Amino acid sequence: MKNKTLHADQLCFKHHDKRSNLIWNNFKFSVSLGETVSIIGSSGIGKTTLLRVLSGLHKFESGNIYIDSSENTVTQPKSPIFIVFQDYNLTLLPWLTVKENIKLADFKSTVQNKITILETLEILFGNNANNTKILEMYPDQLSGGQKQRIQIARALFSNSDFIFFDEPDTGVDIKTKLSLRKTFIDLAKNQNKGIVLITHDLDNAYAISDKLYIIHESNQNSTNRIFNLVEVVKDNSMQFDNFRKMVIDYL
Amino acid sequence: MKNNVVNKLFYSIAVYASISMLYYFFTLYVYANEKDTNLNLVDSINEFFYISNLNGHHTNILKLTFSTLYYFFVNFTLASLLGVFIGTALGLNKYTGYISNYYINFFRVMPSIIYIVLFKYQFKFTDNYIYFVGVFASIWPIIINTKSGVEKVNLVQREAIKILNLPFKRRLLSFVLPEAFPNIWDGMKIGLGISFLITITCEYLYPDKLGMGAMLKNYEDNISPLVSMIIILWIGFMGIILNFIFELFETNLLWLRKQFSTYEGD
Numbered sequence: 021m022k023n024k025t026l027h028a029d030q031l032c033f034k035h036h037d038k039r040s041n042l043i044w045n046n047f048k049f050s051v052s053l054g055e056t057v058s059i060i061g062s063s064g065i066g067k068t069t070l071l072r073v074l075s076g077l078h079k080f081e082s083g084n085i086y087i088d089s090s091e092n093t094v095t096q097p098k099s100p101i102f103i104v105f106q107d108y109n110l111t112l113l114p115w116l117t118v119k120e121n122i123k124l125a126d127f128k129s130t131v132q133n134k135i136t137i138l139e140t141l142e143i144l145f146g147n148n149a150n151n152t153k154i155l156e157m158y159p160d161q162l163s164g165g166q167k168q169r170i171q172i173a174r175a176l177f178s179n180s181d182f183i184f185f186d187e188p189d190t191g192v193d194i195k196t197k198l199s200l201r202k203t204f205i206d207l208a209k210n211q212n213k214g215i216v217l218i219t220h221d222l223d224n225a226y227a228i229s230d231k232l233y234i235i236h237e238s239n240q241n242s243t244n245r246i247f248n249l250v251e252v253v254k255d256n257s258m259q260f261d262n263f264r265k266m267v268i269d270y271l
Numbered sequence: 272m273k274n275n276v277v278n279k280l281f282y283s284i285a286v287y288a289s290i291s292m293l294y295y296f297f298t299l300y301v302y303a304n305e306k307d308t309n310l311n312l313v314d315s316i317n318e319f320f321y322i323s324n325l326n327g328h329h330t331n332i333l334k335l336t337f338s339t340l341y342y343f344f345v346n347f348t349l350a351s352l353l354g355v356f357i358g359t360a361l362g363l364n365k366y367t368g369y370i371s372n373y374y375i376n377f378f379r380v381m382p383s384i385i386y387i388v389l390f391k392y393q394f395k396f397t398d399n400y401i402y403f404v405g406v407f408a409s410i411w412p413i414i415i416n417t418k419s420g421v422e423k424v425n426l427v428q429r430e431a432i433k434i435l436n437l438p439f440k441r442r443l444l445s446f447v448l449p450e451a452f453p454n455i456w457d458g459m460k461i462g463l464g465i466s467f468l469i470t471i472t473c474e475y476l477y478p479d480k481l482g483m484g485a486m487l488k489n490y491e492d493n494i495s496p497l498v499s500m501i502i503i504l505w506i507g508f509m510g511i512i513l514n515f516i517f518e519l520f521e522t523n524l525l526w527l528r529k530q531f532s533t534y535e536g537d
Contacts, residue, residue, distance in 0.1 A: 077430050097436035111431040115449050115528035124445065128436045178435070 024087055024181055025052040026074070026094070026101070026214060031083035033073050035066070040245050042066065047083070047249040049074065049233060053181055056208045056215040058225035061235035062271050066247060067218045068106075070235065071184050074216070075101045087181075097128065102180035106187045108167040112159040118170055119155040128178035140173040143211065144203060165196035172203065182214040183207065189221050197224065204228050222264050229254060236270045276519065283511050291504050295497075302496045315497035319505070322486060330481060336509065339470060339482040342398075343513075346405030347466040351459055354410045358417025358455070359448065368422055375415055383408035383465050387472060401473045401480075409466040416458025420451025449528035456524065463517060467510060483509070 031047035044066055051057045061067045072078035074085060076096040085094040094101065102125075105111045112121050122137050141151040159167055168188055175183045185204075189197050205228055207213045219225050225232055232252040239246040250270060254263075295312075302310060309315065322330050361371045386408045394400040424447060432446050448455070474484025483506050490498045520527060 072430070077433065097434055103434055105427055105431055107427060110425065110427050113446065113449070124435050124437065127438065128434070
């Protein structure tokens with residue numbers, strides 16, 4: 021199995037809103053293949069922006085984001101990073117069938133012996149006779165959980181090494197949430213993907229993550245708000261209650 | 272869906288028939304005291320179907336209708352193709368989009384009928400004149416709507432597509448144009464009305480050619496109120512049919528968007 025690591029060193033990026041400058045300062049981040057990492061933080065603290073910066077979609081002020089060596093910097097659309105966006109209704113094109121939607125990821129992949137569309141569905145839905153039917157359906161005919169999986173299927177079909185998820189558990193029922201949890205573990209451990217999740221669900225983050233990052237506000241004055249990133253390596257001896265208390269203290 | 276279409280057609284024709292009746296009685300009332308005016312409906316209908324005197328020709332209504340519809344279709348098709356092309360090119364770049372707004376708005380606010388006068392000094396009354404004026408008058412709503420449709424594609428969608436690494440042509444055909452298509456369609460609907468109006472008006476003002484507008488002018492000059500009325504109603508009927516054909520497509524916009532999307536090109 022190949023091994024790659026996505027690194028972000030001394031990362032700094034800014035955003036200006038009406039009231040103050042928002043500064044994300046000196047972030048250090050890493051995720052390897054086969055690893056699941058969660059990013060936690062309050063609403064509006066810049067989790068999605070961080071995800072966009074890490075994937076190469078958003079400009080940053082200073083620092084470096086690279087895969088394995090510092091020369092191999094992350095740029096989109098060439099880098100093997102795929103984002104599964106929160107709003108699947110925007111990213112799945114309603115005028116294309118599921119098959120055509122997944123097939124759009126064909127241009128992203130540079131691998132010779134690539135996975136087939138049907139195989140991606142088998143990974144996500146199991147070896148199910150309905151899979152071929154799903155391929156011919158349109159996104160509007162699918163449930164929220166199924167649409168989320170079709171986005172993941174697209175990521176798998178693109179053969180991207182790292183898959184970023186922006187709040188995948190928002191607006192899905194508990195059964196789907198648990199099933200997605202299994203999917204994330206499977207993607208990391210069996211498909212050898214590097215998984216990065218943005219989530220508000222501490223339970224989910226605790227259950228599946230090898231490592232967690234918490235974005236918190238470290239300093240605030242009249243003109244600047246400064247945010248830092250803290251890494252928490254999961255210690256199996258730590259109880260969930262203690263973990264939750266620690267995260268809440270940070271937030 | 273079939274029932275809906277049939278119902279729509281039925282109600283359109285019913286409304287149209289009732290308006291025709293009112294118009295007929297109105298014409299009879301207005302011209303009741305005019306002497307030497309033929310108010311016989313059967314004679315007028317006969318005259319309408321077999322025109323005895325139009326620019327010295329004996330012709331029939333179908334020939335005139337096809338002549339007008341031919342000009343209209345050429346105008347509308349050219350305006351649609353050019354409008355979508357220009358609107359997309361302007362909308363893809365935020366700077367050209369911003370600057371072109373001022374120019375487009377200048378032409379857009381001009382009443383389209385002005386172009387008939389504006390270009391008559393540049394062109395003699397030829398086929399090219401009708402095409403030029405027709406396209407120039409009806410292209411603006413198509414350009415504006417296409418441009419705003421292309422511009423409104425939101426950030427998440429742009430980023431999702433960027434990540435997919437689609438080549439420009441595929442990005443345009445699979446995503447940008449289908450996404451902007453409802454806006455483009457609305458622009459085309461406005462363009463359709465303007466194109467039809469301009470074609471009829473051109474024929475009416477310069478009736479050297481055969482066409483429904485020319486025929487209306489001829490019978491108006493000859494004070495044949497009932498024939499003029501039938502011609503006006505016939506033009507209205509053509510408008511209803513064109514609108515109905517457009518609405519037929521509109522009931523399946525998703526299919527139309529898919530046609531863009533799955534077009535593989537050359």
